[in-house]
Amino acid sequence: MNRPIQPALSQFVLKVHSRCDLACDHCYVYEHADTSWRGRPKAVSDEILARVADRIAEHARRHDLPTVHVVLHGGEPLLAGPARLRRAAEELRRALRGVSALDLRMHTNGVLLDENFCDLFLELGIKVGVSLDGDKVSNDRHRRYADGRSSHHKVIRAVELLNRPRYRALFAGLLCTIDVENDPVAVYDALVELAPPRIDFLLPHATWDTPPPRPGGAATPYAAWLDAVYRRWDAAGRTVPVRVFDSVLRTLRGESSLTESLGLAPADLVVIETDGTFEQADSLKTSYDGAPATGMDVFTHSLDDVLQHPGMLARQQGIEQLCAQCRACPVVRSCGGGLYAHRYRTGSDFDNPSVFCPDLLALVTTIRDREAVVPAAPSAPPAVELPLPQRDFDALAAGFGGADTITRLAAAQLDVNQELLAAVSGCIALSDREATAAWELLTQLDAEAPAELDAVLAHPYTRPWALSVLEGRAAPAGGLAEIAAATVVRAGLDLGVTVPVQGGALRLPGLGTVRLAGGVDEAEVSGAAEGFAVRAGVRRFEIGRHEGLDGASPHWEPVRLFESDGWSVAIEDTDPLRDCHTWPVARRIAADEIKLWAEDLTVARSLIRRELPAYADAVAAGLRLITPLYAPDGSNVSAACKEAWGAIGAARPSSPDQLALLIVHEFQHVKLAALLDAVDLYDKADRALHYAPWRPDPRPIGGLLQGTYAHIAVTDFWRVRRETARGSGQRAEAEAQFARWRHQTSDAVDVLLGSGSLSDLGEAFVTGMAETAAGWQAEPVSAAARSAAERSARRHRAEWKARTEGAS
Template sequence: MFRQFVLKVATRCDLACDHCYVYESADTSWRRKPRFAEADTVRRTAERIAEHAVAHRLPAVVVVLHGGEPLLLGPDRMRGVLTVLRDTVERAGCALDLRVHTNGVRLDPEFCDLFREHRVQVGISLDGDRAANDLHRRFANGASSYEKAQRAVALLRDRYPDIFAGVLCTIDVRNEPVAVYEAIRETTPPRADFLLPHATHSKPPLRLDPAHNEYADWLLAVFDRWNADGRPFPIRSFTSVLDAFRGLPSGTESLGLDPVDLVVVETDGTLEQTDSLKAAYDGAPTTGFDVFTHSFDEASAHPGFEARRHGLADLSGTCRRCPVVAICGGGLRTHRYRASSIEEDPFDNPSVYCHDLRDLIMGIRARTLAPPAVRVPAQRTLGLPADVVHQLAHGYGDAKAIAHLSRFQRSLRILLLAKVFAAADGNSGPRQEMVDAAIATLKTLDGIHKTTLHEVLGHPYMPVWALRCLDDAHTGRPHPDDFAHLAALAAATAIRAGADADIEVPVRRGAVYLPTLGRLVVGADAGTSMRLRIRHGECDVLNLPAWQGVRRVPLPTFASGGIALEDTDPFRRCHHWEVARRLPDPDADMWLRMIPQAWDILARDHHSYAPGIAAGLSTIVPLTPSPSGRDVSSTARRAFGAIGAALPVPRAGRAQRPASALALLMVHEFQHVKLGAVLDMADLHDRHDTRLYEAPWRQDPRPLEGLLQGTYAHVGVTDFWRVRRFTAPDADERAHAEAEFGLWHGHTLRATGALAASGSLTPLGLRFVEALRTTLDAWTSKV
């Protein structure tokens, strides 16, 4: 399976860099490729990506436009490429993260406006100051490209910071490392990376003194200055190593043992392995597949792609025995190449940079060895994989991470149901016969329609009901109607499964409630129960005028197919704010119109949160609006998958549009949902710490978990405003977003300090807080 696609839109370049792996290395296939990707090739590539996303239910994919120099395509043809890609892939229900990497020579406001329109992140190649850059990055006539590259960086930094992805620098050990770093720092990039020049054992890298590991020395000199500067922006060469020390994914194919999920599409539609293999031998990246006759699934079976999924098993014996192999992962596969006989694997070698990688890793380890002081041992860490921790700890959480939390929540709900079964015996009073019959029906449905039962159990307020039953039984004051709700669960499951059943269900407060479906209002005089006759999933009550079904907003990218607007379930009354009564149709219609508008904002502009929200948010509960008119929202700790909110409305003095306000509430509250699920799986803090802590955003002090929850939620709030500064449609709202970003960035940063200083965080809790601070620090240059 692939999640990253490099699309070559041009095979020529306007520079003649002598360290280029495309034109100056062993592979010469570029000479036989079309100069530009034709419209049919782009269209078929987009269709294949969409097909792959649908087949693997991918919530998002990354497409990087590359070359050669992709801007040689020109603005008009570039617009056509971007339009086809975004329309085709997003029509399939998959979010598209578009990026372009350029030397910057041709970057101008016209291109930048186009990239902003299509939400394309732009990365620039820059090798340092003028002397360092001009050592390699020159025009064919020998002229310098430095001023044009600097102009491109300044354009992105000063006028288009929302699309500035960062800077890539290729190392040359003849350049002074600190001078190169300071030149990169002056561009104030959102992130940077320092790349080892592509080399192999057959064509080794330049070394001035073979007795020294010069590339490690060079990078450690940069690390020392970057560290002394307070790490003003992320440098992937270093953050990947630091993350790997913590057991987290490296985030790059150059380090670590994580499988590589990248494929290259050439201008003629042929599919290739990672581009760097061009440095190995002529034809090294080729696969024999193309987008016109092969799917990406077919291509993924190629031995070259397979080898990159085997982790340690793909490495040489020397690498497997190395103590730092889990960190370096054997280095880049290209750098392991050595020309050999046909019987031998030419990649079965340590990296040509093996000793440099070892010294770099050990050097960073020595410089960052002292761990933070922790007085609290870890207690529960139930099945949180390293990649999920990495996603969530930094404040994000893609669809894969949310799916992991969801699976654990499903297990909890199954356990809760079993406990309710046990507690119901002898605690159901006059409802005992109804409850026993419901339990029998649920067990039968579990055997035949397990998936449907799990869908009903996935209703966010099922745990609220179950815990209420268990609490009542524990205190000796059981409420028979609570246990009788088992019959409603059984009826809802039978209807959804298309099954046959005769079930007596309780009437509570004049209504019959069927979770996930709605309620039938029967009035106070209807008695205490009603028998439902269900045939092939059809039940007459759902067609009665008094039936109030759960309204749904169809959003195809969501795991559940959309969002339920839940204003019927009796157990939703567990929010901090009063829940709204059943919405009249005009009010409901306002919700049904505004939720898609809010989602469009998230899907378009907030790619770090949208896939996770789509995977995990199933329900919005309308809340009663605040008398003051301020926005109101809430989560219930045990209602995973649901948020509560009052519908934002226009008001005097409000700079933010209502749809944007709802999008912000969705980000804010789903942060609470995520962290609550994490806390169900692992201890992040000492639960016996009863002290209260100052929260910068509240007047009243908060318990430690409250401060942790607020901090985590406000990282999402800060990021929302960070992006909104550039994407809001008018100047007033952009100015408002700028002020809000500065306010929440400061508040949240101070809160991470209070948490770290509490002395009551577990090691995993400290990791979360450190990662949140790293995320916030990465935005410092934007404050």
């Protein structure tokens, strides 16, 4: 594998305009020592943009850079106008295609930001950071127009625009320059109120020649100001990332900093000016006139040439390039000597500590000491906090759990799906207009039809879809549009939703599938009080909410619902995402066979309520969907998918009694999977394999736990059936099954308890299973059944041992 050649540059500040529409008196470009901006073109040319892109791609290819980070900057970059910003983005994407990923951002004062710019940035994938120094009073100290007018209201308008659902993905964060005359808490609260994804607090640029203001002669006013913000941030739960605090905390743990102003990581940033010249970090403009210059440009020099400049080399040497005072400092690995520009002093250049040295020392030390405070160890280990009531945990551990318990598990699963949907929104590319439009509609529906949206999100196959997006196996747009369309239909809203059509199927999760002619790529779905409409090309279909059960509409294949005695369960044979149950799924079930399913479910439901009441209410509360499976040999097959809460898969078994058995069996898997989302019952890093009394192969700890828990219900089923089955032959068979499964389940519980892989909660949970299994051991069975069970167990273990030892 090719390895990056070190050092390398991966961060590029590209100046697209050299002038600004504000006159901030703390600006390092126009208000400090360097005046080179006066002789540069106002806007970068197309020729320079193309050359810059080629130079960056050349460097990325040579150094095998996985990602290149480019910030469009100024002056004020929005003054460059939409056409030039588009050209910059397109040239960069052209040059880097197939070489490196491009992280493209912009830093702006925000006063010109409008919807047209935001739409452009969505298309081009440009994230936007905005400068804002806090509340109006704080911001107006420095960030004004040349005539003294405030810019605050325009910047707030820009941030509000970025916070709209359509543009939220563009928002990169807020940058705030510290003025210690401002109230730190008021500044922080004003910034947090705008819900930024990140906040950067920046020390004002200064050197030993032009030191920063220290009102009243205070020794460390900047540390005190930041500490007040830190305490506010910490007390509020650190709900928004703050780069300076996160960097200090990371460096204290030995990790890298997130900012060049802290830490010892080599500098990997270069600036390209509007005339194509390469410069070092912009902050050097505060040191002396011409300080950032390298004497190199994009036409005659490569970025590797730039890396050989003495100023760049000095910033690649870590602790060795620091002055003696810094090298001896106890917090040097966090402080890193501070920002390079802040070390400048006439006569000794940059061979000095930062002019903010006392503040940085105080800030890092204070945070270090505060984080190091550890409460006294308790006299006994604290109890593990359960995310659900203890009575629920105990009931589930015993193998059961009533309707209330299952309802709480279902609510937790809906929370998981909602969180996954939010995570999917983070995967939407800024240029993906279809996904962005669908996400905006979902945020609208969350306000207008929250119950209907939750009903769609609770569909068992929502989670497998979301995981496929998060794992990069699917794009977000289609699923988001399908969820939105199903919500619109459920709510009867007259809103049009454009939904992709895959293989002639338009999926409405939880409702059914509309079959359309081949060659149709998308269709528009809109709701109505009694049904919904689908427009595909020039054709329009009006579909009644319950139409199509027996072929009344040739286009509509609804999910069929079975309802009996307080239980409503869907026969889901329409969803293209249902194929996640190990066995292949069956095709659309014909109407006559659906009637057989309904008859068998009626009998199975009655049997469960009558003979297995400890499971009946839980099944009715949690089992919402059965997906028919295909068994080529007609055998009884069933399965559960751990990501599909509320669903099981099954081929229609040979009898309703068998259907009742597989329902309680598979729903055990469903319950346990939901519990495992909330608590850790075993060490997930454990790779040991264990004996399972019903399997020919050794099982990992998680698989053994799942199988044992499911067989609690299997054992219980046969325990009851030995008394209720028709005829002496069936009762004898049930007794033999009970004797066999109680023996094997008890053996499996013993393996679990002896595995050494269970957590404290896992030990408690399996102990509950053990108590249920132990209670069955005292129940009488015939000597023949007991003997047969023991012989079967010995034979299985001997065969398993011979097989596994032979394999090893």
